[in-house]
Amino acid sequence: MNASARRVAVVASFALASLGCCALVGVRIIHTHVPNFTYLIWNLFLAWIPFVLAILLYDGQRRGARKPALVVLGALWLAFFPNAPYIVTDFVHLDRDPLSPYWFDGLIITSFAVTGMLLGLGSLYLVQSVVRREAGTVAGWVAAATALVLGSIGIYVGRFVRLNSWDLWTSPRAFLHLAGERLADPLGNPRLLAITVASTLLMGAAYLILYTFATAGLRLDLERG
Secondary structure, three states: OOHHHHHHHHHHHHHHHHHHHHHHHHHHHHHHOOOOOOHHHHHHHHHHHHHHHHHHHHHHHHOOOOHHHHHHHHHHHHHHOOHHHHHHHHHHHOOOEOOEOHHHHHHHHHHHHHHHHHHHHHHHHHHHHHHHHHHOHHHHHHHHHHHHHHHHHHHHHHHHHOOOOOHHHHOHHHHHHHHHHHHOOHHHOHHHHHHHHHHHHHHHHHHHHHHHHHHHHHHHHHHHO
16 A cells, blocks of 8 residues: 555544544434534544644645745644543543433543544644654654643643644733643642653653554555565
8 A cells, every 4th residue: 555545544443433433423413412422533633633744744844845934833743742541531421311322422532532532642742753754763752742742741631731733823921821720730739740750651641642553554565665
């Protein structure tokens, strides 16, 4: 499978998974006659943003785009990257509802969380590839590790501080003020420290698995070619 076919397959898989997630919400609404869990669809849309930005960055780098343009795309990607794994925290909304089976609601959130996580890690793989080509393998892994840590902090900021990626542009002063208050003394904030460490380790492990399979697939394609 060449690179073009591989990309089509990956994007199509994510699209089908996303449609499947939305269909589950639709089934729940039809069954309960209550429009709950629609927020998951919005959160999944936000998870697509870093993936699309990573594709644009990857293609721009391959086509010889200027470095300032790549830096801007990379910064935008980093700002929206936490939106993808953030969906995992939506399990806080899982509660027993007499209108819907508990297992079905758990399945819905799990489906969105897994799809969002894969979109985020897939985008990270593309960004690491860009950094690796620009600055070398070590720089690529440093960038990936840094993104995972910052993404974990972003999850905390989104869930507990209730700030969003677009707040960086719509209300930057408020974002910096509120974020600064919580992040000024990270060791004095046990919740922030625990969430950052746990999220970084879990996402890091998941990313290493994805990276191993992705690179193994590329090696097989090169050998067959």
